[in-house]
């Protein structure tokens with residue numbers, strides 16, 4: 001843990017705190033750069049408050065004799081109220097280190113000093129000294145900043161913004177230096193230890209005593225921050241990490257590091273703002289959200305961060321629930337007051353709403369205004385805070401309104417951003433600008449932008465039409481096919497399946513749930529990803545539709561290796577890991593074979609008519625073959641016999657388990673390696689407020705994946721993809737489909753017709769209403785001209801100095817409290 005206050009300032013504030021009763025240790029003032037602050041023993045606000053009965057921060061001799069005098073003072077009253085809050089902010093807010101202080105000007109600081117100086121002759125002296133110090137400090141910092149920038153330009157080993165390869169920021173491994181305990185190193189460390197899965201993989205590797213240093217070009221990049229209502233002054237003070245890495249570069253490894261703008265979203269969310277972040281397809285919204293969720297979960301108590309998305313698929317992607325099921329609104333059709341009653345009947349849901357601190361909503365484009373307003377009303381009611389949007393919940397919302405709109409029975413969709421609740425609740429809108437998905441084909445990004453805006457030029461249309469040529473199949477990888485309608489998808493998949501040799505294995509779903517209205521039931525069931533009936537074959541290309549663990553997630557692609565029952569599979573695994581001898585295997589196999597008929601739901605799941613081969617595919621035994629081939633000479637006859645006996649036993653098991661066989665799938669993982677997993681049935685359900693299924697479906701969590709509907713492809717990245725746009729029926733559909741591709745090389749487009757590529761006018765207007773970065777900068781610049789400039793962390797450093805001076809003065813304890821109070825006022829822009 002690293003304190004952001006330098007020693008003197010900390011001593012000053014710590015010393016000051018010691019005059020208070022009860023005492024608060026100087027550790028209370030520590031700010032941790034680590035996102036694991038809670039884990040590192042940083043005192044919580046509750047603890048802090050508990051340590052200050054009545055939250056009375058000041059305790060001067062005068063107060064000790066006559067507390068009523070002190071209590072009647074407006075300044076002390078403010079101090080009393082603000083002090084714990086001040087400390088909380090001091091501890092929690094990156095403002096303190098990064099200097100983002102919307103609305104606070106140097107004039108405030110000067111006014112303050114002037115006022116402070118008028119209090120007494122000694123104060124005047126202190127104020128003058130502080131001004132002096134401030135001036136010198138400012139000059140020094142400006143000088144440092146300047147020379148830092150020069151160093152960035154000059155240092156041969158310092159990465160520049162151009163040093164990122166294909167947009168992936170590089171991470172440099174640098175030997176740990178003796179002075180790596182300094183703040184800068186710690187900050188640099190933080191930059192790579194963001195809770196990003198990709199980073200974690202990298203960081204989990206032993207580093208041979210080397211410390212990871214981010215050389216992200218983004219560290220110096222200007223923020224591209226758009227905000228709808230409030231300006232977030234983006235004068236973020238960034239240290240030049242690379243500049244301080246004196247050692248020559250040791251080794252470069254490629255890794256995914258969050259960009260500056262992505263990090264900024266995390267910072268804003270951690271500061272507790274209600275925000276909506278958006279951006280074109282491929283700007284890393286989902287990747288960022290996964291990181292953000294981890295970060296917020298660490299920051300907030302268990303169970304207080306609600307992770308939701310508008311659709312089941314999107315919810316799976318972020319390890320959450322649908323918004324409907326999480327909030328307990330079921331189908332959400334009833335009026336808000338009825339829904340509140342319904343939720344209140346369920347104690348678990350009541351607790352959930354009470355404990356909730358942050359509500360995350362992904363794929364917000366598919367949520368309509370009506371639902372958004374209802375949720376606002378429900379939240380106010382459930383949390384008994386009727387005057388605050390969403391009852392004081394923090395909202396973190398993500399999505400792209402240019403992509404798929406809310407489902408409407410008829411007429412125009414009404415988007416969430418049109419709701420009253422949105423206007424009241426959402427303070428920050430951030431538009432991510434850097435496109436990662438198509439970064440190796442810049443011209444393609446421009447083409448996609450035209451599709452996004454529904455304004456395709458003739459030149460771009462020509463380029464899209466040129467993409468109708470067939471794709472060259474690469475190393476047997478068949479491109480994914482995208483179609484607008486489910487019918488087209490099913491047809492394309494079954495054509496592919498038929499072309500494969502071998503028998504079909506058909507799995508029928510097992511449906512349940514309390515809903516009796518058959519029409520509604522079918523409508524809901526048909527929205528599940530898992531089909532009622534799925535026919536598969538060996539070698540079929542499939543997609544997993546449930547998250548299984550860190551590496552096998554909804555959307556993972558694989559091929560079916562074989563169909564095996566769980567017993568055979570478990571024996572197969574034991575043999576593979578060499579954990580079983582022939583004798584034990586014989587015993588276990590005998591038990592399994594005597595098991596009797598399969599269970600009811602297993603029987604139902606696999607169609608009786610299915611024909612299965614009686615011999616396990618040789619793929620399954622490849623590891624044994626390899627073993628034999630690798631050691632033809634050395635393998636003793638007994639060992640060979642053992643292997644053959646094991647194969648024989650497996651085959652016996654296999655043929656005795658006809659109706660229990662499940663697909664064994666070889667998945668391709670993100671790092672290119674493969675992993676075999678036996679897929680067993682899973683239950684998908686839509687639940688009521690008591691978490692009882694309204695409708696449920698038990699089915700193997702796989703779908704054929706040669707072809708996908710455009711709706712299901714939302715959120716995917718597809719390097720090889722064929723798209724047929726003939727039957728597009730929704731605005732945004734063509735954009736979603738085309739933007740799945742990473743490069744034109746891997747994209748085939750059929751039936752491209754620019755006149756059918758449309759966008760919702762309302763969406764265009766909404767995005768137009770967001771200010772551009774340049775506009776924000778201009779606005780800030782104008783303000784700056786009018787005032788003396790914005791307070792940055794440099795100014796706050798000066799205020800710390802001021803506090804230090806006051807502490808040194810000793811006699812001015814009362815004023816010292818005023819300093820703290822004023823300090824807080826300056827900080828919060830009052």
Ligand SMILES: Nc1ncnc2c1ncn2[C@@H]1O[C@H](COP(=O)(O)OP(=O)(O)OP(=O)(O)O)[C@@H](O)[C@H]1O
Nearest residue numbers: 256257258259281282283284285286287436437715
């Ligand atoms: N900071 C980053 N550095 C490198 N690659 C990144 C970064 N952020 C995202 N990516 C990559 O960009 C691709 C698109 O990311 P992601 O799916 O999160 O985008 P998205 O904005 O959610 O897209 P969509 O709106 O189309 O669903 C992914 O392959 C992801 O790994």
